[in-house]
Amino acid sequence: MSEHVTLPEGNVEKHTTTINLGPTHPATHGVFQNIIELDGETIVSAEQTVGYIHRAFEKIAEHRAPYQITPLTDRLNYCSAPLNNFGWHITCERLLGIKIPKRVDYLRIIIMELARISDHLICNSIVGVDSGAFSGFLYLMQYRELIYEIYEEICGSRLTTNMGRIGGFERNFTNQAFEKLERFMKEWPPALKEFDEMFVRNRIFMDRTIGVGPISAERALNYGFTGPNLRAAGVDYDVRVHTPYSSYEDFDFTIPVGSTGDCYDRFLVRDQEMWQSMEIIKQAYQKVQEFKGAEAEVYHADVPDFYLPDKKDVYTKMEALIYHFKIIMGETALPVGEIYSSIEGANGELGFYLITDGGRAPYRLHFRRPCFIYYQAYSELTKGGLLSDAIITMSSLNLIAGELDA
Amino acid sequence: MALTNEIIRSRLMEKFGEQLTGWEEPYGMLTFTSDKDLNLKVLQFLYDDVELGFKFMTDLCAVHYPNEEGKELAVVYHLHNMKENVRIRYKIFTGIEKPDVYTASALFSAANWMERETYDFFGVNFLGHPNLKRILNIDEMDYFPLRKEYPLEDQKRIDKDDEMFGRD
Numbered sequence: 001m002s003e004h005v006t007l008p009e010g011n012v013e014k015h016t017t018t019i020n021l022g023p024t025h026p027a028t029h030g031v032f033q034n035i036i037e038l039d040g041e042t043i044v045s046a047e048q049t050v051g052y053i054h055r056a057f058e059k060i061a062e063h064r065a066p067y068q069i070t071p072l073t074d075r076l077n078y079c080s081a082p083l084n085n086f087g088w089h090i091t092c093e094r095l096l097g098i099k100i101p102k103r104v105d106y107l108r109i110i111i112m113e114l115a116r117i118s119d120h121l122i123c124n125s126i127v128g129v130d131s132g133a134f135s136g137f138l139y140l141m142q143y144r145e146l147i148y149e150i151y152e153e154i155c156g157s158r159l160t161t162n163m164g165r166i167g168g169f170e171r172n173f174t175n176q177a178f179e180k181l182e183r184f185m186k187e188w189p190p191a192l193k194e195f196d197e198m199f200v201r202n203r204i205f206m207d208r209t210i211g212v213g214p215i216s217a218e219r220a221l222n223y224g225f226t227g228p229n230l231r232a233a234g235v236d237y238d239v240r241v242h243t244p245y246s247s248y249e250d251f252d253f254t255i256p257v258g259s260t261g262d263c264y265d266r267f268l269v270r271d272q273e274m275w276q277s278m279e280i281i282k283q284a285y286q287k288v289q290e291f292k293g294a295e296a297e298v299y300h301a302d303v304p305d306f307y308l309p310d311k312k313d314v315y316t317k318m319e320a321l322i323y324h325f326k327i328i329m330g331e332t333a334l335p336v337g338e339i340y341s342s343i344e345g346a347n348g349e350l351g352f353y354l355i356t357d358g359g360r361a362p363y364r365l366h367f368r369r370p371c372f373i374y375y376q377a378y379s380e381l382t383k384g385g386l387l388s389d390a391i392i393t394m395s396s397l398n399l400i401a402g403e404l405d406a
Numbered sequence: 407m408a409l410t411n412e413i414i415r416s417r418l419m420e421k422f423g424e425q426l427t428g429w430e431e432p433y434g435m436l437t438f439t440s441d442k443d444l445n446l447k448v449l450q451f452l453y454d455d456v457e458l459g460f461k462f463m464t465d466l467c468a469v470h471y472p473n474e475e476g477k478e479l480a481v482v483y484h485l486h487n488m489k490e491n492v493r494i495r496y497k498i499f500t501g502i503e504k505p506d507v508y509t510a511s512a513l514f515s516a517a518n519w520m521e522r523e524t525y526d527f528f529g530v531n532f533l534g535h536p537n538l539k540r541i542l543n544i545d546e547m548d549y550f551p552l553r554k555e556y557p558l559e560d561q562k563r564i565d566k567d568d569e570m571f572g573r574d
Contacts, residue, residue, distance in 0.1 A: 050541060050542065051541060051542035051543065051544075054542040054543065056551065058527070058552060059551060059552055059556075059558060060558065063558050094433065095433075219515070221461060221462055221488075222461075222514060222515045222516065223515045223516050224462070224463055224464070224514070224515075224516025224520075235488070237488055242488075242491050243491070337432060337433065338432045338433070338437075339432065339433045339435075340435060340464075340465070340484055340493070340495065342464075349464065351464065351465055351484075353465060353467060353482070353484070355469060363469075364469045364470075366465065366467040368464065368465045368484075372519065372520075372523075373516055373519065373520065375519075376515070376516070376518055376519040377515070405542060406542075
């Protein structure tokens with residue numbers, strides 16, 4: 001047996017334990033590393049390392065035409081790719097000063113709200129998984145499938161959608177798309193209600209999340225929080241209401257807010273937002289159905305310089321083929337301008353700061369990624385809590401590595 | 407009374423006078439610039455002033471203009487007054503030889519990582535920043551990749567063995 005070593009006089013023993021959480025840990029749902037100092041079970045500090053999947057989108061974007069940037073935006077928050085796609089197209093449209101027909105706006109809103117639901121349902125069910133309730137996650141996953149089937153019907157792809165065009169959509173919504181939408185509208189609310197019943201007043205879930213990872217409204221604002229995380233702290237800021245885009249002003253919906261900014265409030269805010277999104281989808285679908293005759297066929301604005309010609313013309317007509325090539329290869333220059341345009345992404349204000357110098361590609365394009373900005377508060381959120389609380393805090397912030405690292 | 411761009415401008419002119427220049431309104435967003443040493447004074451005034459109240463930092467990034475001698479790098483702040491729902495853009499320019507700019511991280515916690523990102527990609531040296539090190543790139547990197555002199559990787563480069571990736 002070894003003898004007990006006495007430290008020389010004046011030495012201070014290290015009382016804390018350092019653990020590495022991540023970069024690839026099953027509990028972090030993405031590539032996140034945290035170097036956590038623990039005093040017993042209590043977190044003293046957490047130091048985040050980010051950038052594991054950094055892909056230099058801002059550099060690439062300086063060399064690409066607008067349509068070649070859309071697939072880059074897919075890979076920001078890949079749980080709700082259409083939101084990013086439309087955010088980018090809306091930025092271009094604002095730069096070009098294009099007026100979008102109402103029907104396109106409403107169709108976009110349907111897709112954007114579906115994307116918001118698909119993002120929030122992942123986040124909320126993951127919070128469930130991290131607090132020990134796995135079934136909710138598996139159960140809701142099949143409804144995300146229904147949303148992805150709608151995407152598939154509209155643009156052909158599911159996760160990284162590359163959906164839409166500058167000015168609208170690549171083709172009109174088919175009847176199957178609307179049928180699938182109707183199916184989702186019918187089957188989703190009961191499932192969400194069941195999910196609510198499983199979690200919202202569940203004693204175990206409440207004990208695990210109430211008071212965990214809280215932030216005050218003041219600190220949240222100072223940290224640049226936006227989206228559901230800011231609203232959970234009690235600030236009713238929503239880009240859809242404050243700076244309406246895509247005709248959100250035509251819709252009647254409420255902005256749910258929390259008060260304590262803890263995991264439970266974040267969960268509830270996301271949950272209520274899903275219900276509100278359903279309301280918006282219902283109204284939008286009704287508005288879309290009210291278009292009759294030629295108006296019901298409108299699915300894009302008239303932007304010959306940037307809207308791709310019909311595929312069938314590209315295959316049969318010389319002029320259309322040339323235009324297709326010119327637009328894809330970025331032979332049409334963007335006008336000189338400087339614009340900041342933002343939309344309400346699933347995680348908060350997704351901004352595009354675009355500077356153009358008259359060339360075919362942006363001079364500079366900066367993505368304001370909500371994730372990146374609020375993740376820096378993680379250390380403050382988890383300080384003094386338990387390690388298991390830190391895991392829930394991370395998932396309830398809805399950190400998406402793709403958006404974080406750009 | 408709604409906070410209009412004219413009110414913001416006259417309020418700032420009252421305080422700083424001719425030190426603020428380059429007034430513009432691209433796409434309706436009030437944009438102005440000042441000497442880089444003034445940045446904290448201007449940001450603090452925008453934050454503290456009861457009438458202005460720009461208490462939310464939406465975004466901070468840099469832009470590289472290699473041809474503008476003496477002010478190659480621009481640091482761009484996007485600020486938001488959420489109560490009045492007004493946004494402004496404030497720019498400062500710095501030379502690339504000595505890109506020292508005072509940090510705004512004491513005023514806005516949000517600026518901490520955004521300044522690290524700006525340092526990482528453009529090499530803007532934020533004086534007084536508590537933890538100014540690379541954030542998205544590897545620590546060993548010895549250049550600032552978003553500066554214009556660095557091209558995207560040449561698809562034909564030969565120093566990498568790309569047999570596995572289908573390039574020959």
